[in-house]
Amino acid sequence: MTTPLNRESWLATLRQQVEEIPPVEALARQARGALLIDVREDDERATGLATGALGISRGFLELRIEQQEPSRDRQVLLMCGSGQRSLLAAEALQRMGYTQVASVAGGFGRWKTEGLPVSAGTLDTDAAERYARQLRLPQVGQAGQAKLGQAKVALLGAGGLGAPAALYLAAAGIGQLTLIDDDRVERSNLHRQVVHADARVGMLKTESARMALNALNPRINVVPYSERLQAHNVERLLQGHDLVVDGSDNFPARYLIAAAVQRLRLPMIYGAVERFTGQVSVFDPRRVDSPCYRCLFPEPPAAADAPNCSEAGVLGVLPGIVGLLQATEALKLILGIGEPLVGRLLSFDTLGMRFRETRLPRDPQCPGCGPQAQFTGYEDIVQWCAAAG
Structure with missing residues (x-):
């Protein structure tokens, strides 16, 4: 001593x-x-x-x-x-x-x-104290914190995946979080959508999330769009951001996002959950070796093969785990550190408590990013998804 x-x-x-x-x-x-x-x-x-x-x-x-x-x-x-x-x-x-x-x-x-x-x-003094533990990391420091403060992240969905991702991105000091969701808070959401509260049942999810995020970190700018992602607004909602965190819960929205990020050259951080399992990957059209979402799912699965949470159920902590993995990938991409999940699909089984990584190469015949791929409009994507479903 x-x-x-x-x-x-x-x-x-x-x-x-x-x-x-x-x-x-x-x-x-x-x-x-x-x-x-x-x-x-x-x-x-x-x-x-x-x-x-x-x-x-x-x-x-x-x-x-x-x-x-x-x-x-x-x-x-x-x-x-x-x-x-x-x-x-x-x-x-x-x-x-x-x-x-x-x-x-x-x-x-x-x-x-x-x-x-x-x-x-x-x-300033507030930021130095607020981000003190993060600033100590040599991979972050003042320069990295400045990058986070200048970043703009679009989150599709303020629900099971978007809620935990938004909380930790806000806490990390992301300059702007754009929330896109047209739903309202329901009591059945609360066991997994931790950005909301019982007192805000019935409120628009984007407004409920904005209140929670600004209470956590008043320094950040939260931009809510209480709109449903559709063919006519997808590019307007996503353009001007540095990356997109996909927290959507339906295939038409995901295919719209996948097409838009290809055209806008934005990384897409994909996440999905079902019952006790989840998966995460990163699709980055700025990289020549990166697959896209349609390399993973060339066509939408039948509705019976891909039920949503309201139909199949989900363990409440699972979206939290997957959403935090998505937030981690977002921070890595913004800071330019580590190895992002590009070309890799990370799957998680809560019952067995196992992570499994699967190689996900780019498909040269992919209808979304292959050399023969043709974009004919977002309306065609919506109609194609409806016909496939």
Whole structure:
């Protein structure tokens, strides 16, 4: 256990090994070519940092310093919040062979108190606190959070899949969530559509969801469209977004979405549930190797083979799991991280608690994305689905 006495002794030892300089001296050395590094976490730097400082969190300093400054002879100045973490960071760089290292006494707090130049952070205080744990991820950071804040996501359906997906996308800080659904909240929805509440039974789902999402995160913009997705409005509702989360519950809507995202070049995050099983995939027409929805379902199955939840039933937690997987894929696509479910179909069985991944290649004969595919209009798709059903 570290006692105050032990901590003071440790700091005293570090101060014997590391040069400490006041902020005004650090500013002067910076002007003469020294590299100033702020080793605070991303969420701490989000509200501001010393002008000209490079931000590298303490935990990643040893991993990234050589990329930023390969020369061991350049002056490197370390700054933290109060001047203690920077001592440890400076000592670590000395062990790596950096010969001119110093710690800024008093850290950023003293730098600001002395009125030295500060650059505004990309996030305000509320955002820095709200997204603090997310900002700590090197794959996100301030730059990633800015991408999320600029993103526009269309959610088809504010029901079983759309509800959990919308909640977590809102919590993550997606700039605009567009909700498209013409239904009203029913009491039978509540066991799985967790964005709604008993007091809002009878309300339009888009309005009920908007209230919940803005209560969770008032920073985001929720745009409700209480319209049924149809041939005449599908492109109008989807254009201008970065991606589409498919939470629809019928095949005509899915085929309309599939055709529209091909034409608008938008990724479609597909999800579906039935009884105790669900599946998720990503169809991204921007990628030459990506299949489309019609590679998976060239034609609509018969109604008897694909009953909806009101007919077949569904375990309440299942849409939550699938909706969260869809939200995860959306965040990955926006941030440009990880491996999206393109060309892969992820299936989930709640009773066996098993995930199974199936390869889903692009079909060269696909009527939706193949070289011979022809678009003859959305009305034709609606009529074709009606005839097939």
